[in-house]
Amino acid sequence: MHVATSSAFKENAHRALADAGLQRALARSGTSFIARRAAAFDAEIAELNQQWRQIAGPTDVLAFAAQDEGLEQAPAMPMPAWIDGDGEGEPLELGDIVISLDTAARQAGEHGHSLERELLFLASHGLLHLLGWDHPDEASLAAMLARQEQLLATTQAG
Numbered sequence: 001m002h003v004a005t006s007s008a009f010k011e012n013a014h015r016a017l018a019d020a021g022l023q024r025a026l027a028r029s030g031t032s033f034i035a036r037r038a039a040a041f042d043a044e045i046a047e048l049n050q051q052w053r054q055i056a057g058p059t060d061v062l063a064f065a066a067q068d069e070g071l072e073q074a075p076a077m078p079m080p081a082w083i084d085g086d087g088e089g090e091p092l093e094l095g096d097i098v099i100s101l102d103t104a105a106r107q108a109g110e111h112g113h114s115l116e117r118e119l120l121f122l123a124s125h126g127l128l129h130l131l132g133w134d135h136p137d138e139a140s141l142a143a144m145l146a147r148q149e150q151l152l153a154t155t156q157a158g
Helices: 008-019 022-027 042-053 101-111 115-130 138-156
Strands: 033-040 061-065 092-100
Touching: 033 042, 042 061, 042 092, 042 101, 061 115, 092 101, 092 115, 101 115, 115 138
Parallel strands: 033 092
Antiparallel strands: 061 092
């Protein structure tokens, strides 16, 4: 999945997402992951939302798992490199995360924090979806939001 970068705003957002620290936080787990991130505007993400979820209008973040279909036939999840002792494991590709910059900017203002923090929050939400988390009810949403806050706290440390 690739959403073209068409402005300095998008370029800066891509940089903020790349530098935000989620990869550093995940690296502390001992396994390397790849989750490609893309920035879009409301019109672009609304198109993706309609195409993939049959929901009209923009959303803040979409996650597209690399191995979504036929998981029952998929090979076992790769183990962290430190388990086999060679320290040279292939990174596990999780999928793509697309974030609406328009919506992120609005939400940052509504919540009274920076755009960078909102982008991190949305990237962590998409990442958890790629890792299999979902929130069909209030209890699972609360658990997911708590995990996002833990991830955000980890990105701020060191």
